[in-house]
Amino acid sequence: MKVFGIAGWSGSGKTTLVEKLIPEITSRGLRVSVIKHAHHGFDLDRPGKDSYRHREAGATQVLMLSNDRWVLMHELRGRAEPTLEEQLRLLAPCDVVLIEGYKAAAVPKIEIHRPAHGKPPLWPENPHVVAVASDADIDCPMPRLPLNDPAVVVQFILDYPEAS
Known part of the structure; x- marks a missing residue:
């Protein structure tokens, strides 16, 4: 299982890129899963629905x-969120796992950098960034990938050597 991160500042286009990478990966006959890390709380169901009522009543899992489809919701109830390694063990077997977020995770990652957004690049401070996808001509000491060409980005991910 190849694990690869997509990192960048909020609004840089991480979700849009991941959304384009998934069909490109599956068109090659590979299975892909995604772990999306949110820095804020989220809820998948609505107040009043059965699953919501079960969780509110104290169920740890619903x-x-x-x-x-099926979904397993697990309430942390004050416990620490699972590590990335623990989350990877929860996934069904697949060929590629794309990680959206987790800027500091020790996995190779592609940074999405758009100079027009006015945010500094992550790569000078983040040793796990191995390439930069951008919609502009930028100067960086690592491979630069065309942000709007998911086939090139996927090929980079698939060709990237596994960590030893």
Whole structure:
């Protein structure tokens, strides 16, 4: 399983790039999963719905399923969030895992950098950034990938050597 991160400042286009990478990876006959890290709370269901009521009543886990999908919600109830390694163990076997967020995680990552956003690049301070995807001509000491060409980005990910 190849694990690769997509990092960048909020609003840089991480989700948009991941959304474009997924069909490019699956078109090559590979299975892909995504771990998305949120820095703020989120909720998948709505107040009043059964699963919400079960969690509010104190259930640690609620598994919802239908003909189309299933989801397992786990309430931390004050415990620390699982490490990235623990999260990876929860995933079904696949060929590629894309990690959105987790800027500091010790996995190779592509930084999305858009100079027009006025934010500094992450790569000078982040040793895990191994390439930069941008929509501008930027000067950096690592491979620069065309942000709007998901096939090139996927090929870089697939060709990147596994960590030893």
